Amino acid sequence: MKIESTFLIGVGIFFGCVAAIYWFLSYEDAGGMMLVGTCLLGLVPGSYYFFWHRRFRGHKYFFWGKTERVVGTRPEDRPDATIADGAGVISSFPGGSVWPFILGMGAFVLLLSFVFGVWLAMVGGSVILTALVGVTAESRRGGTH
Amino acid sequence: MDPSPTGNPSATRTDAAPGGPAAAPDAPEPGAAPARSRRSRWLGTAVLVAGGLLLAGCQLPTFGETKPVTTQGQDAIKLWQGFFIAGAIVFLIVFGLITWAVLRYRRRSDAMPRQTQYHTILEIIYTTVPVVIVLVLFGFTFVTENEVNALPTPKMSVTVTGFQWGWRFHYTTKNVTVIGVELQDPEMVLPVNEPTRIYLESHDVIHGFYVPAFDFSRYAQPGIINKFTITPHTTGTYRGQCTQYCGLYHSLMRFRVKVVSDAAFAAWVSTHHSSGPATSISTAEKQALTNSTPGAHTPNVPPSTVTSTATTNQTAGSTGL
Amino acid sequence: MTDVIAPPAGGGGGALIPGAGTDHLAHPHEEHGPSGLMKWITTTDHKVIGLSYMITAVALFYIAGLLALGIRVQLTTPAGTFISFQQYNQLFTMHGSIMLYLFAGPFAFGGLANYVVPLQIGAPDMAFPRLNALSYWLFLGGSTTMLLGFATSGGAADFGWVAYAPLSTSTYTPGTGEDLWIMALVLTGFSAIFTGVNLVATIFYLRAPGMTMFRMPIFTWNMLVTGILILIAFPVLTAALVMLFADRHFGTMIYAVTGCHTVTGAPDAHACGSAVLWQNLFWFFGHPEVYILALPYFGIVTEIFPVFSRKPVFGYKGMVFATMSIAALSTGVWAHHMFTTGTVLLPFFSLMSLLIAVPTGIKFFNWIGTMWRGQLVYKTPMLMSIGFLFAFLMGGVTGVMLASPPIDFFVHTTYFVVAHFHQVLFGSAVFGGFAGLYYWYPKMFGRMLNDTLGKWHFWLLFIGFWVTFMPQYILGLHGMPRRVASYPAHLGWQSLNIASTIGAFMIATSFLFLLANFWVSWRYPVPAGDNPWDAHTLEWFTTSPPPHHNYTHLPTIRSERPTWDYNHPEAPTIRHGGPSGPGHPNGHGPIGSGNGGPPGGGDGSAGARQGVPAS
Ligand code: HEM
C-alpha cells in the first residue's frame, strides 16, 4: 500500500503546488478551481491508503496509537512473496449478470429522453429502477448461479 | 523582398537558438565505439551547418512559412526559424538513432543479447540535456512573445468585428467603416510603417482573424475585446481569412488587407469618409446581421443567394462613434 | 516447475488464487451458464468485455475512416462539390468525435487494458466485474447515440469535436444532432470514469503475490496513470456538457452570449455567459484526454520493443517516472489550445507544455536503448511499433513548436495543426493500437494473424501515412485553415491536397489487408500456442485464450518479466548496466526460478531479494 499511497499523495502535492502558482499568477477561477479539485483527488484517497498502510504496520492512526494486530505487508507488496503466500479466496466475482446490461440500456433511454421527449424518461427511469433493485437482490443472494 | 531589419536586436537573440540544441542530444547513445566516432563527425557537421545558417543571418529561409510583412511578424518568424532548426536537428539525431538501431541490430544469430536494463549516467544525461534545451527555447519564446504582444500607444486604431460570415472594419478615429460578407471580401486598408492598434471583437460566435502574411492570428470573441498592434512595412494586398470554425460558411469568410503609402491612405480615407448621418452604416450593419443570425442550420443554399441581400464590400459612411 | 499450490476450497463464484496444477476446469459453474447472445449480454468476464470493446471500437474506426475519405475527396478540388458545406461540417465533426471519443480511448482503456491488465498482474478479473460490464453497455449506448445524429432531419452535430461555445449554443446550432452528441458524451464519459475506477482498483488490489508496484509491466503502469487521468479529466467534461445542455434548453447563460454582443460598447457582464469558460473547461479535459489516448499506446509499444529485441525494457524506472511526469504536466497545460484567445497566461502554459518534451524524450531514448544491441525481429507488431516511433517523433517535434505562443499564433487552426495532431494521434492510436492488436491477438484467440498480410498492411499504412500528412504541414504554413470545405483556386493548394487524398486512400487500402487477415485467421487458423513471441510478461504464461479466471497456476514473480525469467533462467536482467564491460550476471538478477534453481537460490533467499525495488 505504501507505493500506492505515495503515488496518490504525490499527485495531490504536485497539483497543490501547481494550483498555488497558477492562482497567484493569473487569478483565473475556472482553472484554479479545477486544479484544487485535482489536488484533492490525489490527497483524499492517498491519505486513505496511507492510513491503511500504517494500520497494517500496527499503528492505529497515521502516526499515533497502537493496534493489537500487525498484519504486515500484503503479499503483492513483498518482493519475496511466493504464490502460495496469497493462497485463498481472493474475492467474490459474480459469474454473470444481466443487470449491467439492463442498467446500461436504461441509462441510454433516459438520456435519449432529454433529446426526444420526457415520455422516454418514464421508460428509462423504470428500467433503471428495476435494474438497481435486481442487482441489489442478486448481490444479497451472492451472485447468479 | 525580405526586408530584413539588420540591427534588430531580436535577430541575434533568436538566431542563437539553434546553438544550444545543436550541442544537446549528443548523449542519448547507449554507446558503441564505432558509432560514437561516426556520431561526433556527424554532429560536427550539424553544428557547422547550423553555424553557417546562423552567420547567414537574415538570409535564412522561412521554412515554408509566409514571409512576414509586419515587424511583429518578423520577430515571430525569427523564433520560428530558431525552433525549426532546433527541431530539425533533434529530429535528425533521434531519427538517425532509430534508423541505426533498426538496421544494425536486426536479428543475425541466436546469441542472447546482454540483458542490460539501466545505465544511470546515460539516463541522467538524456534527462538534463532536454531540460536545458527546453529552458533555452522558453527563454527565446518569452522574449519574442513580449515583442509580438507589445502595445505601444497607437496613432491609429481599427475596430475589427467578425460576424457570421463576414467582417467589419471600423476606423475609429477616421469615421470610416467597411463591411463585407461571404464571397464579397471586404478590404482593410492600412498605412505602411505605422503601428496600428487593432481592437478585435465578435458579434456572435468565435472567429479567427488571420492574415498569413502577418504571421499572426487572434480570436474574435463575443464579450471580449482583444487588442494587438500591427506595423506593416511592405505595401501590397494580403489575403486574410477566418480560422476559427464559425458555422456554415466559415470556409468563405475571407478578407483582404491592403497596405498603402501614407499619402494613398490619406486619400482613401478622404474619399470614403462620409459626414452623413449614421443611418447608412446602420442599415448596412443591420443587413449584415440579419443575414448572419441564427446560423448554421439554414438550408445549404449556395452562398451567392445569401450574399445577394447584403450591401457589401462597399465602404459605407461613418457613424462618428 | 511452477509454484503450484493446492486449491483452497472456495465456494460459490469466489475466484481462487491460482492453483490446482493444470486443472482448467476449476470453476464448473461456467460450464452450465447461458449460451449465445444471452451469454454475451450477461457476461462479466473482463476478457469478453474487452473483446466487445475492441470489436466495437474498431468498427467505429472504420466508420470514422470512411468519413475521413469523404473529407479528403471533397478537398481534392478547390471548390469541391462532392458534398455540401453543411455535410462537410458534419463530416469533420463526426470524424474527429468518433476517432477520439469512441475509438482511440475506448479501444485502449476499455479494450486492450480491460483484456490485458488483469492478465499482466495475475488477477482473475477486474475488481468490479459488473461495473465493467456496465461500462461497456454505456459505451455502446453512447456510440449509438452519437451515430443516431446522422438519422435526424438536421443531420449530425456540426460544431467540431471541441463544440466551442457560443457556436454550440442553441442560437447557432439548434439541431437534434447536437443534443445527441452531448448525450453521447455524457454516456461514454460515465463509461470511461467507471473503467478508470475499475483499472485503478484492480491494479491496487488484485496483484499476484510478489507482483510489487515496481514489477508491474510498463503497460499496466501506463494504464494505472491513464486511469487516474481519466478520473481527473472526464468529470470536468461531463459537468461542462451538462451546463452546455442547460444553456441550450433551460435558458441558463453560462456560455451563451446571445443578445450581448459588444459592437455598441462593453457587454453587461451579468447578462452574458463566457465563451472562454467553455474553452477552459473543455481543454482541462481535452489535453489530459490526448494523453489518455497516448499513454496506453506508449505502454503497448513498451511491451513490444523488449520482446522483439529479446532484451528487458531499458530504463524501467525512468519509463515509469516519465509516464507520471507526462501525466502530471499534461494536466497543467490545457490553455496551450487557447493561446490565440488573448486571455491566458502565456508563459506559464508555454513552459509547462515545453517541459512535456522532456519525459517524452526520455521515453524515446529508452525505446532506442531497448533496441540497442538487441536481436530485433521484424514481425508485424514490431514494425507497427517502429512506425509509431517515426510518426510520434515528427508529431512531437512539431508539438514543441506549437508550445511557443508566437509560433502558435500563425499556425493555430491551420492544416499545420491538423498534420501535427494526426501524427501524434494516428501515430499512437493506429500504429500503436494495431501493433497491440497484432501482438495480443494470438493470446486472445489462440491463433496467429498472418505475418505477410500484416506486412502489407504495415507498409501501405506507413507510406500512406506520410503521404497524407506531410503535405498538410506545408498547406498549413501556406495559410490553409482547417475545417474549410473549399479554398481559393489561385493559391496553388490543389496539388498538395491531391497528394494528401492519395495518401488517405492508401491508408484505406491498407485496412482492407487487416480485414483479409481476420478472415484468413478465422478460416485457416494457425494455432498460436501459449507464448508465440517468447514474450516476457505474465499473460503469456497462461493458455491462449486464457481460461475463465485466467490462471490455473503462476510462476514465481521476481522481476517485471516473470514469464521470461521462467523460460530463460540463463538470461536474467542485469540491473546495473554501464561501461563495466561484459558482465557476469553477478547476482543482480533475481530471477524467478520458482523451483530454486541457480543463481540466486530461489524463493526467499538473500540472493533473490537483491536489486529488487523496495516496496
Ligand atoms: C484514416 C486516416 C485519416 C485521415 C485521412 C484523416 C483526415 C482528416 C482530415 C483531412 C481532417 C481535417 C478536416 C478539416 O479540418 O476540415 C481531420 C480532422 C480530424 N481528425 Fe482525422 N484523419 C484520419 C485519421 C484520424 C485518426 C486515427 C484520428 C484520431 C485518433 C483522427 C482525429 C481527427 C480529429 C480529432 C480531427 C479534428 C476534427 C475537428 O476539426 O473537429 N483522424 N482528419
Ligand SMILES: [Cu+2]
Ligand atoms: Cu470562421
Ligand SMILES: [Cu+2]
Ligand atoms: Cu493540448
